[in-house]
Amino acid sequence: MNNQYDVIIVGGGATGAGVARDCALRGIRALLIERADIATGATGRNHGLLHSGARYAVNDRESAEECIKENMILRRIASHCVEDTGGLFITLPEDSLEFQAKFIDACRAAGIGAEAIDPKQALALEPSVNPTLIGAVKVPDGSIDPFRLTAANVLDAQLHGAKVLTYTLVEQLIIESGKVVGVKTLNTLTGERGEYRAQITVNACGIWGRDLAAKAGVTINMLPAKGALLVFGHRVNNVVINRCRKPADADILVPGDSITVIGTTSSKVPFDQCDNMVVTADEVDLLLREGCMLAPALEHTRILRAYAGVRPLVASDDDPSGRSVSRGIVVLDHATRDGVDGFITITGGKLMTYRLMAEWTVDLICKKLGVAVGCTTAVAPLPGSAEAEKVSKSCKCSVHCVSAKASVENRHGERAKDIDNSTAAKRALVCECEQVSVGEVEYAVNCLGVKNLIDLRRRTRVGMGTCQGELCAARAASVMSEVAGKSAAEAKADLKSFIGERWKGMSAVAWGDTLREGELLSWLYDGVCDLSNLKEQK
Amino acid sequence: MKQYSEHNFEQCTKCTVCTVYCPVAAVNPLYPGPKQAGPDGERLRLKGVAYYDPAIEMCLNCKRCEVACPSEVRIGDIIHSARIKHSTKRPGLREFTLANTDLVGSVATVVAPVVNATLGLKPVRKVVEGVMKIDHRRIFPKYAFGTFEGWLKGQRKAQALYAKQLAYFHGCYVNYNNPDLGKAFVKVANALGYGVQLLEKEKCCGVALISNGFVEQAKKQAKTNIKSITKATEQKLKVVATSSTCTFTLRDEYDHLLGLDNSAIRDNIDLATRFIYELLADGNQRLEFKSDAPHLRVAYHSACHMERMGWTKYSIELLKLIPNVELVQLESQCCGIAGTYGFKKENYETSQNIGEPLFKAIEASECDVVSTDCETCKWQIEMSTSKRVLHPIEILASYL
Known part of the structure; x- marks a missing residue:
């Protein structure tokens, strides 16, 4: 087995996937290693907001400019991951309209189209918006699906020759004569150990990058800032709603696919808590209270779940909230910075700028490797976004599943044509809330590197709907055990872990209909299916 | 609530x-x-x-899903509202004819013998199927020669003599097809000391308009009815209907599907069997039944909208009060016609498949007659079984 590559990228978030894709497109042999599944860290734990940059315009012009540029690029190259919802920055009676004027000026200076509109117009544009608003500014915000985006980057990297290993932990960096020359790995599913070598190793581990750097004897001062968010059961708003004031807690409401997300909070957390994010009751209260200021209907809307992520901020000052830290991109060449050759850290930044972060990283890699190929990721569409206009003709669905057809095309773009929904058995729905068919599950397992039910959720939205896996989990486990050749015991363990993960997110908001759903979930899986340790997981 | x-x-x-519990999902x-x-x-x-x-x-739109739902989700309303909002199908001549029960009825009652004879002819029904896409196997309800409204207007003086008064929402079926049911209702009301009046102005409740895509016209008619019923309510007149679907539409669909506020009059709209049963249950009112009436085995069929209102029990209990009536309660299930649905060629098979278990149960019940509060169930059952179908009020009246 040939374990020699040009570049090893550690970390399968949007950034790592973006680096792998950029390398592959430039003909550099790349290996992407992820300790769990793709998009499991900060990538998958944010708003899914396609920032216009307006939020940063007043305080951080550089980030704002990066955002609007990447915003325009992502609309082109990742059209199947992006929704052009538009955004509003609203001023409420308790906010100052003076800030609005400053805000509009700052947006324009950063190249962000910002247009003040009448509050009545804003209400007509987005009926869910707080009707007491006194000012509104229209900006080119949108929403972006981070799972889809990461999966598309990984897929394109693979299509161009990159190799991807998920559920693979980097236990050790191989260091020879002061140079990082490879990694020693452990496959957490099989227990198999491996060794891979490359001229350059890229640390794209987000907040966990501090630990990887430490393995090379390098210190990076990072500041883990936790951000909690709530998912509402349906699309409450069709336009992103922001508060037009200095960035604060819970002031962005983003519609994404079939749901709406409010966030975030910001609080410093210790490093040992980064793998154990729990949303507290106070955070839920704050999110709900502030969210209702943006859209009063949230008060009566079912909350599906709560989740939190950790921003990989590079500490640049002593700000305890982590908010005035620039979200700027940080590329660390450890050869020049620390005298450790063959090791690069890419961190800071944000989901919005993942592509630019990758571009800068791969530019540096090219320089080191003497590769003279330019970056094309700003123009080359991702798989799924290549032939958007041909999408609706590509999917072989019968007339009687219009919503399933629309859903699968929305998720996979023109790749939907690779999904076999040609027979009634393939068309049968696994997940009814999100309209995921047996054919789509098969495609995700065979082509998108799905190893378990939780991975399947990230690729297809199985279990992301109102029932949170109550009806689909068992069906999906059954289809997966057939396609992936799992034993009944493995399928059951997978099912248990999936239900446990769903309940974790529900438990923070378990009242009303969510609690009733939880009861039914428990009755089905604990009572009927006898997943006997389910109670412990709760 | x-x-x-x-x-x-x-x-x-x-x-x-x-x-x-969905009758359509079960067969299609x-x-x-x-x-x-x-x-x-x-x-x-x-x-x-x-x-x-x-x-x-x-x-x-049978609403059996809503009856089954333990979470009080208005499933049928959600589906129907989405249809109203998004359906791209434009109603055609067939829908116009089926939905405009008032217009078609008022023409047909004038020339009823001709219409009835014509629509009874198989070649005509074949032509109707070709032109209108109404299934040729479907048997049309017969039209009456003269309307119920005309008859009751002739009774005005006699009805005014009663100390207590009520307003009768007769519906299109009584008015144009079966004035005898209306007359039976008047007989029973009179026996209880109530004189029967018409509403100031009654329009078709609109259920067929809603299901055939004529929402604006349905709203217009609904507003007329709400106005008339409001006037009756102000005059302290109870508004009573014999048709379960008219009752349900006036009480619930106006609000849920047409978005019209009927909250002030909703509780004043009652179903005939419920109104009468509650009068009798008080013990203050009595009915004198014939002493020599024949024994009758009645199989009661619970119409879907009766189930949705939760009022099946009133019709059943009322029938049980009649001496010599032996009641068989049929298992509650949809007959498949659902108003104008079963008339349409593309729905005929589904409609008959849905009703099949009910038809079998009726034949097996060895009843003399079937009873139901819904006129379209009556058409379906009479067409699909060997039995006659009577409204509970007709049975009650025949025993007085």
């Missing part, structure tokens, strides 16, 4: 019991079932019109 939130579909816990695999067509679909439709699945138009 529970207040339903604007996000009513979110109360669904996906238990799927609605789909178990192309129909996604109430859960998917209703709360699941509604959530997806918020993403955009591309998620509207015309397959949901196979819904009968």
